Amino acid sequence: MEFLTAHGPALLFYLFAAMALGSAVLVVTMRNPMYGALSLLVSFLSVAVLFFLRNAEFVAVVQIFVYGGGIMVLFLFVIMLINLHRLHEVRMFAQSAPLGILVGVLLVALFVFSFVGVGFGPALATPENMVSVEGQAAGNSEAVAWLLYRQYLLPFEVASVFLLVAMVGAVILGRRN
């Protein structure tokens, strides 16, 4: 019992980190696209749990709401609509293995380098890494709102304009006539 109360969050972290990574691997190895999409959903939800463990409840719930509730439903919709059974016969992985290995190695190197600065171990909420906004202990959503709409207002607005452009572009491409 004492072991659980002391190390519970860390154990949960390793469990859900393993789930997130494992299901992410399944996303690319599953031959049935439906299974792939469901694995991606599991991965998203596990990442949401990791956010909860970091006391970032706002980001966690938005992760469930936007990725779990919105984007994955759209994916599933498309997969069900265009029946992808024929994909079974297609070679799944790209032909150029050396290029793939190169990109993979570079990515791993990038991760390792960024970990070396931070150190390894479960990312959990501790009193030291709680950030206060404007010197006040604000709730999670208030802190995010303050950063987004005060400190990083311009990048935030630019990003939203980009999204709007992408949306308009998709609509124009979709309308043939």
Added chain:
Amino acid sequence: MQELRDILGPTLFYYAFSPAIKIAVVVFVGVLPLISYLVLAERKILGFIQVRTGPNRVGPWGLFQPIADIMKLLVKEDVIPNKAVKWAFVLAPCLVVGPAFVIFAVIPFGPSAAQTGGGLDYFITDVNIGVLFVVALATIGVYGIIIGGWSSNSKFSLLGGLRSAAQMISYEVPQGFSLVIPLLMAGTMSLQGIVGAQLEQGRWFLFAFFPFGLIAFMIYLIAGVAESNRNPFDLPEAESELVAGFHTEYTGMRFALFFLGEYANMIVISAVAVTLFLGGWARPFPNVEALSFLDASFLPAGLVGVLWFSLKLSVFLFVYIWFRGTFPRYRFDQLMDLGWKWLIPLSLVTLFAVGLWKVLLL
């Protein structure tokens, strides 16, 4: 409450009202009986609307009908189609019911201990992201329908699942926007905090920022009916075209679980509407002194809160059944038109107007 604590002693008192006990009470004393009798009420009210009597054979006025129904569903043969994806077929009903029940954890059925001066919170928990939590879990529920429709390996089921996915995507957006409006009015996302803000401001958010509160409420109600797949938006299970939609292949208790989920979703959506727009557990017109007899001070304040909450909730549940009895089903293109061309723009304008009002005038 204080006397009870003195009798039991603090430790026993704590365990008697610990979250686990509360969850058991909410699920087994509150929600499950409510759902089974909601089904009976629905059949009775539909019978009344259609000038017939409804179930009246089992027990007086058919009062034991739900028990008979549950017994029947439990002992029925459980059929899993030969070509179904078995694990997904079994998992799907649970995915519908689970999230719907988890949401009850944050619904404030009554006042907190601090508000009544007693030792008991009349809710399971209060989280500072309450509204978002509700919305996020409600969106997870649609996976049960999609996966159920897909795994049945039947055309009707697949079409039902597809329709549900499209409907959910379309109505989530106006629902989300209409939920932001009470948040703006209250300045907090905690459901208990929103009820508190309505008490403090002495008005239901339905009437606040007139007419924007009312518009937001209407949008939420329409989107809520669509999200719970009820008439007139029950296209995922449209009997006249899809047999039974996403649950065509389901039998026995698995089929009943889909229904359980649908009714639990109805209750959740009504409870959130009551909390956000109709003052939650507070009595009507909390600012009018002359009506203070409605607080029924001879009863514990918490119980009176729960009573008002249940009364408001039952009005919504009646409206749901009333809709089913009176509205014809929408066509799919009409459904999409209503969502994308009316509700989303309207909710955006309302949100903008309330924000502007709050910035300029308050």
